[in-house]
Amino acid sequence: MKHGIRILVILLLASFLAHPSISNEPVFPHEMPTEKPGIPMSSATERMFQYPAPRVQDNELFSQFKYTRLKGFDYSNGDGTISRRDPSRPIRVNGKYHIWYTRRHTKVPPIGWDRAREATEVVPSTDWDLCDIWHATSEDGVIWEEQGVAVSRPEKPSPGWRSVCTPDILVWKGKYYLYYQAFDEPSGLRGDLCPVSVSYADSPSGPWKHGGDAVIPFGKNGEWDQNATHDPHPIVFRGKIYIYYKAAYNKWPEKRDKYAVAHGLVMADDPLGPFEKHPLNPVLNSGHETTYFPFKEGVAALAVKDGNERDTMQYSKDGVNFQIASCLSLTPTAAAPYVPDAFTNTKDGRGFTWGLCHFVNAGTPRKSYSIMARFDCDLSRDYDEPAFK
């Protein structure tokens, strides 16, 4: 018995001496300090000081997302011949929300990018092949009324004759500008290596006038955006038009195993250009689509799908140097939030509580199509109620 007690005492003493946390060093304060304290810290604790304040658990750039099915859109019983995807951010004009989106209505569903060579003028390769840009309105963001085509494919060989898709909206000096991808070949061949066109109108209901092609120019040979500028996403920041865009490099067809995405920034004083590329491009290293919004004095970005930093919210004071602000899950794909101050040149961005997104492959592999949905969240500084109770 005595022998046992002696062994216990020796063991306790040994563990006390070996344990580095039992020391006279100050421990980390109970309240998260605003300044980094000069005490030894673990990597995880040290990293907390790289996040924008407040650094507590209730990070205002964190949210969960709740999804709601939209009403008012017909999908031809899900036979894959009608698809809606890549919605623009909703804007509110005269008491109604307006959106624009990629709409495909073909006699047959897409045959797949790997069979793109078999695509014809009526047979689509991918979901966004042979599409036009449509317009819908809503009073509550859930029940939508499809208004008809806003920008249709121009005559061959004008840019976009094969497909126009993936629009987003800018409101600038009382006029409306739609930026979108313009395909000259089926997606899956060299069609995806396409630039951005612009159309403009005096009213959200159009008519839309063609305003230019290749407004976000490709990079020089060897540059990351040398053959695609996709997903144009305009905001007004520091008095200028900032358009964030994506380039998917090594996209189809040759080097799918080396596929990567990044986002760049172009800036202009005139919505029709010329747009100047930011010298630090690319500014985001992840995210299949683009979602940027004014937040506080800077810009926040949602990186969803694709890349090492997928499913993160990022923040930058200058719209250029982004850092991870939070990690998210079940994020909205192709997120298009309703951001009331997206175009007001705010210096105190408020965020958002809802928006639209899309779900791809809503049908079976042979009857593939996409649907749009609504998401709700609490990424607004003016909204204290959590979206989930």
Ligand code: AAL
């Ligand atoms: C979308 C967008 C672009 C791509 C394709 C259609 O979600 O990223 O528009 O080209 O997928």
